[in-house]
Amino acid sequence: MNNDTLEPLNKIKRIPAPGYLLTRIEGALEEVQLLIPKRLIFVYAAIFFVFLSLQIGVFSNSQNNTDIESYANSLGINSSITLYHD
Amino acid sequence: MQKKEEFITIYESHKDLVYNVCLNYLQNKEEAEEVFQDVFLKVHAKLNDFNQQSSYKTWIYRICINKCIDYLRAKNRKKRFAFLQSLSNSKLEIHSNFSHPGVLMEDKESMRILFGHINSLPEKQKTAIVLKSIEGLSQKEIAQILTTTEKAVESLLSRARKKLKEKIESSKDDKE
Incomplete structure (x- = not known):
């Protein structure tokens, strides 16, 4: 009986796979490959942002140094870290 | 370049297999084409990781079945969000969009009902029935695809056939 039940199957x-499906797959693969440069752009942007924020940090530190320099000058102290002049 | 050539070779030798499994699992041409594409994108992505422990055929069958199951799960989730799921979930799940190009016009209605019963089986039982009764695979091949034992496949098939028999008989009783 069991075989009779499934016999219509x-x-x-x-059915042979339609030919256009390969074209679709190739298109999808190209899209995936185009996504990789986008990811690279994102990574580069992130690296640039980190670099930029470090630069800002360094710049602000150097500004703090000028404050220290002026304070040292007012006290008549040499703020330079070099021991000898060329 | 070498990878592309390898992919095309695999594609050419397995495209009909994948297309027919998708059709038999989903019973809808458009859905089968969508999953067919996903299967080969996965094959392409994982080609370098393929460890040759099983044959390409078994590996591709496995990907194909998993993609079909994922597709149906996602579809059911969408359905649940869209409306209240039909109250008789365990009963007959007749396809509203049944379009299997391999089914003859005169058999379409009876096949739609039969596939409705098959679709209401648990995933593993349905997979075993599709692979055995439509794809004509041996229990050993099915066991390799489902990464289980032949005994387990035999038990799955036996339970699936028993359930189908009950479902078909109860639907006949409902008609009478």
Whole structure:
């Protein structure tokens, strides 16, 4: 009986895969490959941002140094860290 | 370049297999084409990782079945969000969009009902039935695809056939 129940399934014909499906897959693969440079752009942007924020930090530190320099000058102290002049 | 050539070779030798499994699992041409594409994108992405422990055929069957199951799960989730799921979930799940090009016109209605019963089976039982009764695979091949034992496949098939018999008989009783 069990075989009778499923017997109609034997009548299902095998269908060849349509040719346009390969074109679609190739298109999708190209899209995926185009996504990689976008990811690279994002990574480069992130690195640039980190670099920029470090630069800002250094710049602000150097500004603090000028404050220290003027304070040292007012006290008549040499603020330079070099021991000898060329 | 070498990878592309390898992919095309695999594609050419397995495209009909994948297309027919998708059709038999989803019973809808458009959905089968969508999943077919996903299967080969996955094959392309994982080609370098393929460890040759199983044959390409078994590996591709496995990807194909998993993609079909994922697709149906996602579709069911969407359905649940869209409306209240039909109250008789365990009953017959008849396809509203049944379009299997391999089914003859005169068999379409009876096949739609039969596939409705098959679709209401648990995933593993449905997979075993599709692979055995439509794809004509041996229990050993099915066991390799489902990464289980032949005994387990035999038990799955036996339970699936029993359930199908019950479902078909109860739907006949409902008609009478």
